[in-house]
Amino acid sequence: MLVTLVLVEGGCGLLSGFFSRLFGGRGGGDKRTTCSEQGRKTAGGQPLSKKLEQNIQMIRDMFYESSDLRIKEVPLGGRKAPQLCVIHIATLTDHDIVHRDVINPIVVWARPQQLGGLRHRDQVEELKRRVLTAQSVKTVETDTELAGHLLEGNTVILIAGHTSALSVESRGWPGRGIQEPSVEITTRGPRLAFTETIKDNVALLRRRIKDPALTIEQLHVGDKSKTDVRLCYLRDLAPKRLVDELRRRVKAVQTDMILDSGQLENLIRDHPISLFTTMRSTERPDSVASELNDGRIALLLDGTPFALIAPSTFAALFVSAEDHYVGFPASSVLRIIRFVGFGLSVVLTPFYVALTTFHQELVPLPLLLNVAATQTGVPFPVVVSALIAEMVIEVLREAGVRLPQQFGPAVSIVGALVLGQAAVQAGFVPPGLVIVVTTAAIASFSVPRTEVIISFRLIRVALLLMASVLGFMGLVLGTVLVVYHLASLKSLGMPYLALYTPGRVSYLAEDYVLAPQRIKRPVRPTAAANRVRSGPPPELLDPTSGPHRKGTKR
Amino acid sequence: MRKKQQGRQQQGQQQQDVTAETVEPNPQWALQQAQNARRRLRQQQSKGGGKQTPQAPKTVQPQPRISGRQLMLMIALSRFTVMVVFLPVATTGTAGRNAWLAAVLAVLGGMVVGTLAAVLSARFPGQSIGGFARAAAGIPGLVLAAIYAGFYVFIAVAETRLLTALIIDVSLPRTPGWAIVLPILVVAVYGAALGPDTAGRATEILITSLLASLFLALVLLLASRQMEPALLRPVLAFGIRPVLSSTINPIFWFAMSAGLVLALGKYCEPNRLVKSVLAGTAISGMILITMALTATMTLGVGEVVDRFSPLLGVARTVFFRGVVERMDVLLLNTMMIGAIFDMTLFLLVAAVIISDIFRVRGRAVVIVLGMLAVAPLVYRRISVFDLLKLFDVMSSGIMLATVHIGIVGLLLLVALIRGKKGESGQ
Incomplete structure (x- = not known):
């Protein structure tokens, strides 16, 4: 709210001038002038007043008497006039914490027998050290700081005669509990997913990396949303230049609101118009x-x-969390299957169109006759039939996602079966094409990253059009175009095709075919400051060699 | 002033703070936002209003770099299609069953020319031939560099026309040439405009797929025909002269690596240039020797000479009953990847040289060169057979002597005589 005031300050100035001219210095102009003054005042971060009433009024003005602003005045030492004030925003604070750790101790402490003999200037220190039992108590000096603390969900305590206030951590708002992942589902491995509460997410991360090198920096994005962003990295592994670059990009973002990581990604990623995402979510x-x-x-x-x-790479699109939890042969095969799935999803339909339209000579005669027989009676060229089939599958998929969970799969399956059968029987689409298009659509789901599946479909349609014009030549041209584009992409300055383009066996083994960790020490990607990972655990070392053997002999 | 300094220090500390469980509100951030708001307001006022849109932060793009290995692969890939499709016929036509021997000798000749260029480029690190020609030979040097750049555009255009003719002949008989050539040109211009580092990374992907295709084709070829080593004997039955004369054409193509080194060497470490040239030429040479041996042993000299491309000819006869026929069509289209990359690379070489001569942006030069290449690519009066004459022994010998050896050697000689040595331009 405070920063909102700050941001509208400029606009207030403009409107102020306008209304002043319109109403001769009265009306709306006067009101906006107040707003402007308030904004200027808060932006400057003015020190708090010694007078409690003045500070309370300042906060009331700042928040425009918001309904969730709670101000509780407490008299000290039996005096009638309030000497202390507890302020918090009810919708951002945990009521239990506020009452248990702030208001109750203060009420007890404020009795005359408790305060007897305590000098006025020692009251703040006494409150901070002995009375307030909350996790964190900070001193606040200016009105800007005070407003920031309130908006963070802290409870602020103002005391008459003091130019500083106390801020007690009491944040708490309704949120979803920690649940299982809904998108990245695995058969093995942990079943915990992030939530919408950043504090919980940081805790989930800290639980897994119990290393002081794990650094979590706090940043803010969005002029109005002031979204809390945490930059997390391991100090001894993440290259400093990459950390600096990412921090710079986040801080350079100028926008009103960031409501989701996707919005931030679009603002800070390299190549924002590319179909391939250069940041992984x-x-x-x-x-x-x-x-x-x-x-x-x-x-x-x-x-x-x-x-x-x-940074993220193209190879990361094909990595699933459970790759590290199952044996290396299975995970390697799964990765290869995903690559094959990617290839099929992108190339299969264009290949079929090129084959049946331009290069029939490649198909043996009996098979060609079968294909030609199914094509007979279809009123459209193969490419049009393919586009119609692709469109229908996309509509079914989109409808399946939007429908309620109880109906979605049923409608998709029934729709696909009924529509597919009906389309073939009606002679709109040849049956061979239905097989090809559905295989390509299913193959696209073998890629673990759902955010790029739509990109693959778009590439498929582009290749389909090129293949329908130039046959295999069009397919080759489109493929080379995609390779050029992929080669030009970078993620935080790191080549998007990295781990492939260095071409070293260790990189390929690590990222494309998962190497067994017991046999060799896989290396980290080139981005890491320290590339060599920890070796195999000691019990796996060969006991017949090295110091173990010598020890046994002795 | 002091307050400002304190503010900056606090801000710096907060950036580096490791967040514990307590969340610190950031008053400086609010102050910063207010200042940003004022600044934006001033900007809006100066522009006469308008809605503020989110801005994506700009990143400073570093100078492109390519590794020695990427340069090596670029050199190897830039001749891939020629080595597989055209050269075995040309070499066998003159040297007969000793084509493989001519290929071995040609590799050595290509290495010499490539090394000459690498030595010249290494004397002027961070500069292309367009940049150091002026330092070495003044205005005449610039003219030579411009001729050199034009030569690469010419080769790119001629090679693309030839391959287009092959595509039409084998795969798309009813498609007009321009409909094939223009998309190739667009893709090549796009690739060249993306710069040398992109070309370097793309090479690593493309060469893998091409080598895999070639390997598969050779396996199929060997499986389908009985190879007869006896067809290689007797060696040197007609003396060494035909073998030597048949090396000229391959040497010319191997020497195309000189342009890559003289243009793209500026993005690479100077001490890697010679090694990259030698290794890249060796890879190309291995491909040519393999193709010459395989073609002679499976088809025999007479049949090889009669075909436009022996590998495609043999692949045409390979089929899997009931599954796929005409493997040559698939193989040819795979080989087209190499042809498209050739054009990309040669356009890039020319663009780098010209942009260094005129000190203009390389991307703009690529687009202009692409537009200039449209006319010769689609001009119907140019016969494919006339183009083929450009790459016979006589013509390729002249081009080898004048361009690859003449221009490069002249510049190196002048640089050595004048004792010119460049400083790193990077």
Whole structure:
């Protein structure tokens, strides 16, 4: 609210001038002048007054008598006039904390027998050290600071005759409890996901990385939303230049509101118009912990259960959290399957269109006759049929997502079956094409990152159009175009195709085919300051060699 | 002033603070926001109002860099399609069954020319031929550099026209040439405009797919035909002369690496240039030797010479009953990846040289070169057979002597005589 005042200050000035001219210095202009003055005053961070009433009035003006602003005045030492005031915003504070840790101790302390003999100037120190039992008590000197504390959910205590106030941490608001991941579902591994409360998210992260090197910096974004952003990294692993760059980008964001990590991502990522996202988002604390251990940096935002991770690479699109929890052969095969799925989802339909439109000579005669027989009677060219089929599948998928959980899958399945069968029987789409298009659509879901699936579909449609014009040549041209684009992308200055482009076996083994950690010491990606990971645990070392053997002999 | 300093110090401390469980409100942040609001208001007032839109922060783009390995792969990939599709026929046509021997000798010749260029480039680190030609030879040097850049555009255009003719012949007989050439040009211009570091990274992806395709094709080829090593004998039955004359054409193509080094060497560490040239030429040479050996052993000299491309010819006869036929179409389209990359790389080489001569932005030069290339690419009067004559022994020998050896050697000689040595421009 305070900063809102600050931001509208300029606008108030303009309107003030306008109304002054219109009404001869009266009416709306006068009101706005007050607003402007208030804004200027708060922006300057003026010291608090010694007079309690003046401070209370200042806060009332600041918050325009908001209904959730609570001001409780307490007389000290049996005096009639209030000497102390407890202020908090009810919707941002935990009532239990406020009453148990702030108001009750103050009321007890404020009795005459408690305050007897205590000098006036010692009262604040006494309150801070002995009376208030909350986790954190800070001293506040200016009105700006005071408003900031109130908006953070703290309770502020003003005392008559003092130019400083006390701020007690008492934040608490309704929120969702910690639940299972809803998007990144795995068969093995932890079942905890981030929530909308940043404090819980930081705690989830701290629980996994019990290392003092884990640094969590606090930043704010959004002039009005003042969204709390935490920059998380491991000091000994994350390259300093990347941390500095990400911090710089977050701080440079100028916008009114950031309500979700996706909004922030669009403002700070490299290549904002690219189809490929250069920052990874995840709802799993274990994934974030794993990425931090690779020297990457995470951004947690208050109000969103998705963390952002940078730098990210193309290979990261195919990594699932459970890859690290199952054996290396299974995880390696799964990764290869995901790559194949990606290839099929992008290329299969354009390949079919090119084959049936331009390069029939590649298809053996019996198969070609079958294909031609199914194509007979279809009123559209193959490419139009393919586009119609793609569109129908997209509509079904989108409808399945929007429908209530009870109906979504049923409608999708019934719709796909009935529509597909009906379309083939009616001769709108050849059956071979239905198989190809549905296979491509299903293959796209093998990619763990749901945010890029739509990008893959768009690329597929583009390749489809190119293949329908130039056959395989169009497919080749489109593929080269995509490769060029991918090669030009960077994430925080790191090549998006990194881990592939260094071309070293260790990188490939780590990111494309997960190497067994017991056999070799995999390395961290090039972004990490310290590339070598910890070695195998001691019990896995060969007991017949080295110091173990010598010890046995002795 | 003192308050300001204190404020800055506090702000700096808060940025570095490790957040414990307590959340610290940031009054300085509020102050900063107010100042930002005032600044934005002033900007709006100066612009006459308007809605404030969110701004994406700008990142300072560093100078592009390519590694020695990327340069090596670029050199190897830039001749890939020529080595696979055209050169085996050209070499076998003159050297007969000794084509593989000609390929070995040509590799050595290509290495010499490439090393010459690498030595020249290493003397002027951080500069392309367009930049150091002036330092070495003044205005005449600039003219030579411009000719050199134009030569690479010419080669790119000619090679693309030839491959387009092949595509039309094999795969798209009813498609007009311009409909194939123009999309290739657009993709090549896009790739070149993205810069050398992008080309370097793309190389690593593309060469993998091309080598995999070539390997698969060779396996199929070997599986389908009985290889007869006897077809290679007797060695040097007609003396060394035909072998030597047939090396000229491959040397010319191997020497194309000189342009890459002289233009893109500025983005690479100088001490890696020679190694990259030698390794890149060796990879290309291995491909050519393999193709020459395989073609001769499977088809025989007579059949190889009769075909436009021996590999495609053999692939045409390979089929999996009931699954796929005409493997040559698939193979040719895969090889087109190499051709598109050739054009990208040669446009990039020319653009880097020209942008250094005229000190203009490389991206703009690429676009202009792309627009200039449209006319010769789509001009129908230019016959494919005339273009093929450009790459026969005589023509390629002249181009090798004048451009690769003449210009590069002349500049190196002048630089050595004058004792010129450049400083790092990076």
